[in-house]
Amino acid sequence: MIETARDARPDEILVQEARNGHAEAVDLLVVRHHASVYRTSVAILGDADLADDAAQETFIRAIKALDRYRGDAAFRTWLLAIAANVARGLLRRGRSRREAPLEAAPEPGEEDPDVVHRLAVAERAEGVREKLDSLPEKQRLAVSLRIFEGLSFREVGELIDSSEGAARVNYHHGIRRLRELVSDE
């Protein structure tokens, strides 16, 4: 998780400046939250290209709706709620989660030992990611938002339209299921 900290001003101040017509404040908000928006989109869509599209659409919608952000929730939570619904909108329009394309198999005897090692490491890590992708959406989102974004259970609940308690249950069911899947190997 990388955050580009170009400015220490809180989101709410930047939002107010953006409303007042300061383009730089908008740019700072995009830089600060783009990775989180992208990851939330990936968690729903399972596809990097579609997640890029969803991230752009999320910021466009958020900027158009800045006046409607009332500060009831943290700006990031509000933004990620838009991201989640933009991603679901893409799914709803029939662009379902894509499977990863098959890589071309290397010719026998052509393997570079370093490349083979890197591929083996990537394969193990990809295995955990694939298992996360196999969880039901609410569990997948609860785990992603807690671990990747550090959101509280209350914030996760706001994002998946559930209570704080239901968000906690979804998170723990997801983690438990991941643990079972890892142990089965």
Place this chain on the structure above:
Amino acid sequence: MNDMGCDHVRDLLPELHLGALSPGQRRGVDGHLTSCSECRALLALIGALEAECPEPRPGSLEGAREAAAAAFAERHRFTGPVSVGDGVIPMTPRGRASRVWSDLRWSLPAAAVLVIALGTTVLWFGGEEAAPDLTAVDALAAAPAEDGYAFYMGEDPVVAGGMVLEDLSDEELEALLEELES
């Protein structure tokens, strides 16, 4: 003595991994982990997941910044000074007056769309033709959600993912009016 149970510790494992625990919480969690192998395994799982945290590809951020800049320019296109009667109301930055203008700007086209839509509905249901078969729509609405899939609604149509009239450009609005009239 460590009083923290597994449930409490597992709630806090993401914060432990992010280094976001208070010193007291940290002591309690660390104490529990020394004696609970299952919680240690879950912490390792969280570490493995976090290590594979998906990051945007090169160029992804730049694309979002460009899209945001374009949307911001569009948003402020109508916030210049506006003449009202004999006076001129300064409209930058966007404020109450610009909202009034924005409301007026959309009220007439919105009213036209509403009138046409109501007229179409009356013609549709008032004619001699049979009413449309909505069985398929009802079946779709009643169908159980797919595994884990849900469409979450909120009060704000933008957050809920709904279309809003404000999203339409002048050209799109004209095209919609033409489509409804044809």
